[in-house]
Amino acid sequence: MADSLFCIADSLVAKLASHAFTEASRIVGVYNDLEDINHTLSIVKALLLDAERRCRVDEAVREWLRQLQWIFNDAQDLMDEIDYAAKQKQVTKLHGSCSVITKVGRFLSSRSNPLFFRFKMAERIKQVKGMLDKVAADRDRFGLRMVLDDNRVVHTRETTHSHVNASDVIGRESDRERILELLMENGCKSVLSIVGFAGVGKTTLAKLVFNDVRIADFFTLKIWVCASDCYCYNHDYGESFNIKHVISKIIDSLNCSTSGGFANALGKVDMEVLKNQLKDKLGNKKFILILDDVSLIDRIQWAELRDLIWLGAAEGSKILVTTQSLKVASIMGSISPHHVLDCLSEQDSLSLFVKWAFKEEAERRYPDLMEIAKDITKKCHGNPLALVTLASSLFGNFDKDKWTHLRDSEIWKGKGRLSSSAVDISYDQLPSYLKQCFALFSLYPISYVFDSFHVAELWSALGLLPLENNNQILKHGLNQYLNELHSRSFLEDFVDYGTGFTFKLHGLVHDYAKSVARTYSQIITSPYPGSGHHRNIRNASFVGNDVTTISPTARTILFPIAGVGANTIDFLNALASRCKYLRFLDLSDSTYETLPQSIGNLKHLRYLSLENNKSFKKLPDSICRLYNLEVLILSGCTELEAFPKGLGNLISLRHLEITTKLHVLPEDEIARLSSLLNLRIESCKNLKCLFAKTRLPSLRVLVVSGCSTLSSLPLDTEHFPLLDTLVVDNCDKLELSEGHSDRNSNLRLKVLHFVSLPNLVSLPQWLQGSMKTLQYLLVSSCTNVVVLPEWLPTMDCIKTLYITNCPNLLSLPNDMHRFATIECFVIDGYPELFRNSQLHVGECSHQQTTIDETAEIEEVG
Structure with a gap:
């Protein structure tokens, strides 16, 4: 716990010192009131390094840390509200003026009166400061001392030797x-x-x-x-x-x-x-x-x-x-x-367990224990250290009840002998900021296939990513923590698909994540009572749709099982009215037609997903008051027939996904989304043209998928001056070359996917503008592609090139061997075509080539 609190304290200090928050506090008039908090936070932060050592053996210190957790939560919420108020003023200034009557009404309202708000915030700052002063003063009572970073304990394992039997x-x-x-x-x-x-x-x-x-x-x-x-x-x-x-x-x-x-x-x-x-x-x-x-x-x-x-x-x-x-x-x-080095197979796992649990061949006399042993070894997921540790604890003991107790005990759920022996070593060496992120994997079921976008957005919504990365696109910023966890072997089956990653957690790692997060993050498998041991849960994951109420302390609500979402109005109304500090709300696969107006009160909300809600028809106008909202996902909402008035007021929105039955998108409102970096338009069956007269100055990633009637999409720097990732998928009528002039050569793409485009015959000429920037190119299921252009091998930066399921492709450029930077070239089904290309990728040790007649490349975007 001390590790995660140190990380929170660090982020609070960083935010207080940031230019953006300083400006926000000046705008709402509380800058001077916040000055003293920073000093006290720094003292508490230094105490946490000593508390980290003490909390494992001292219950009083653990209780001190639990109190500090709530104070830090209050401090985070307080800063959020200051941010929100500043953004509200910014929206009012940028997007229209109010009538005199409206201004007078706001001034008289206790809710929106700026003087009242300043007074209220000053009182809350005073309360938080007082609580922080109290816990800082308690250091003498608990014997805590201030510790500088250079005295931190370095966690190491015992010294090893070279002997082995x-x-x-x-x-x-x-x-x-x-x-x-x-x-x-x-x-x-x-x-x-x-x-x-x-x-x-x-x-x-x-x-x-x-x-x-x-x-x-x-x-x-x-x-x-x-x-x-x-x-x-x-x-x-x-x-x-x-x-x-x-x-x-x-x-x-x-x-x-x-x-x-x-x-x-x-x-x-x-x-x-x-x-x-x-x-x-x-x-x-x-x-x-x-x-x-x-x-x-x-x-x-x-x-x-x-x-x-x-x-x-x-x-x-x-x-x-x-x-x-x-x-x-x-x-x-x-x-x-x-x-x-992989984990052991089930057969080898059982053999190892038996060797350490029984004397030689004694297992033959205990068939009942062998059946239990099989269950235990499966739970060890092939980890030799866990197998030997548990088997040794049973050696010489033939009491079936004790074996059964071990199989069914809490060590598979909590931080017991199994997790301590097998994963503690790696977990203790993680930086504190990664420990917080890692714990949130506990919200997903075992064997879940994670997508880096979803995980990174969860971490971002909860404020666990560095402030400087919040305005970078996923590929270049938000996934850095995933790379570090992968490099430390916490993640497996790690697949890079160009615009992100997919991965899984080893079963043992998943069990450990649940153990370290159990006090504040849980998977809910039964109706949520909103009281008892669930009342303080900050992150809740529902694996069924039989839900009732939820704790007002919740920061996260999600439904991780595909096809399973919320379906009760009472649950929706409760979370919209009670969970006022909610930051991450994933209602994928739900059955709602709309959201209540009270959704606009969730001023802390960063992430809102209604993905694959087949009944959803409209968003309430109140959603446009969510000035902190960064991600809005409406993909798969095939019945969506209306967008809210004032969508452009979402000035923090950087990721938007849309599916709608409308013939025209609210392009003027989308153009006002000044922070928009990622836009995905999916399965909009009635759209015929996009952004003909609209400029999206900040957009970096554009995905257009499943728009079967779309015929016009301008691809130039006039409309998308910063675009570097483009995915066009399954758009039957779209002609990518027609009507484009040389001005399109100004695009500087890094990632490009063309998938299932029947009108695509060859790569468009405007792609030459990305000659010195394009790194990842995928052409898949484009059945009418006949030839690739001769200028393709002159692309200076291409590292990955996929050509899959293009049955009419007759030839490759003559100079394919000129690719200087290629690391992976996959072409499926055409070994003769590949051989004729004279591409000898294998000549360089860092390069890899695959020719596979049956390969299937995942279509992404």
Whole structure:
């Protein structure tokens, strides 16, 4: 909890200091009132670093943290209301004046009177400041001290060693053989990485390799270094790799020192002495060095360490690294691809569990226990550390009730032995900002396929992303946290589809997310009582539509199961009237015809989705008062017949998705959406033309999909001056080349998808304007494409090129081999056509080519 509160405190301090919020507080007249809060917040933030250490063993500190959580919530809501009031004034100033009667009415109204609002906000600021002062003063009562960043505890695992009993290892034979093959096939000095999640067996595999007799025959020297205790923390650089410590441990290993001679005298030994000692000990011999559990290293540190190691190395020497981080493996320049260690199969999992739970062959006498063992191993999801930990706890115990109790116990739901042994190591090493984000995965069912857009918007709505990224498009800003989680092996089945990512969570990781978030985020599987243990839930996910009321503390409401949405009016009215601090509302697959007027009171709302609501007909005008709304999703609302008056007042809206039965969109209102970055127009069956006289100056991403009657779409910088991602999909009558002049060459696209466009014969000439910017091109299911233009290979930046299901494509450009930057080229169904193209992508080690007669590329947008 302290980790997440530290992150919240950090974001509050950052927001108070931001230029945008400073201006907002000046506009509503409370700037001076907020000055004292910043100082107190900084004190509390420093106390949280000590509370992080104490809360695990001290219930009083945990209670102090729970009080602080509510105070921080109040502070966040207070800042939101100040933001909202400033935006309300901005809308009034930009989008029209009021009559004298209206202005007088507003002044007399306690709700909109600026003087009354300023007085009310000043009182609330005073209350929050008083509560913060109180918890800060309580530090003496709890013995908390202010801790600076450079004294933070660095979480590490226990030091590892090289010994292993090979008979205890199950299911790693093929992995061992592959690693040995890679280590011994190449005659040059190189690095190989074993990458995988905590507890999956990376260290064990490295030990198997290290102790294999073939290694002893092939290498003159063998060196084992546990890297996890070679880190230090300082104020300027944070956690960093201590190169001097690593070199010292290598020398001690070569000296067969058990007392840590050089490692224990780091402050007394000069680096030059260490360098000479290392070079002398290695003696230009061929060696293998295991660097076990490298969690963090930057390129400069690695370059320095690598050069020192190679200084005394003979050709053929190898470094074998184990790490949870793909980023670390990439930095250390390991042989590509890295060896990614998967979880054990169900059969191997059961064999390992049985080995540690029973004496040799004793399992044959306990068939009932074996059935329970099968259930337990399935819940371990193939993680060897979890399997061994749980099996060992049952060793010598043949009481069926105890085995059943373990199978059905709370450790599968809470932070018990399973999660502590298998995932705590990785979770503790996460930065605090990532811990908050990670916990929200608990709102989705196991095996859920996540889309980066949806996840990033949830994080953004709850204020968990850096302020500076809020105005960047998804591909270039909002997904940076996902990349970091992926690099640490928290995510699997990670697929890049050009405009975003899809991924899954390992079952063990999903269980852990539920355990760390259980006090404030839950999946609701039964009618929500709005009281009892649910009353303080801030993030609620419903896996059924049997819902009644909801807690007023809710910040998030969503329905993650496809086809399952809310269907009761009482629930809709309750959340619109009671949940005044709601920030993320996903009503996908619901059955409502409209929303209540009270929806306009949700002034904190950032995200609203009515996706695939087949009954929805209109939005109330009150929705245009949601000045903080950033995402509005109406795709799949096939019966939508009216847009609200004043849609352009949504000045924070940056993502809009539309499906409607209208013949014409409210283009003038859309053009007033000054923050709009992403626009998706989907399944609008009656639209014939779009944006002929409308300019969208801030738009970066445009998706037009399933508009079967659309015939006109201007694609030029006059209409879309900043457009860099374009997806056109399943538009039968659209002619992309007709009527376009050279002015279209000003477009600077980076991502382009053409899918199911029967009028497309070749790529349009205006695409040449993106010669120096286009990186990702997909042409799929365009049945009348006959030829690709000869200028295509001259595109300077293309990294990914997909050509799929274009049966009439007769030839590729002659100079396809000229692609200098291509990393992935996929063409399905035409091996002869590919061979004739003379594209030899495989000549460069970083490039990949696929020719697949049956391949199916996901159509996205």
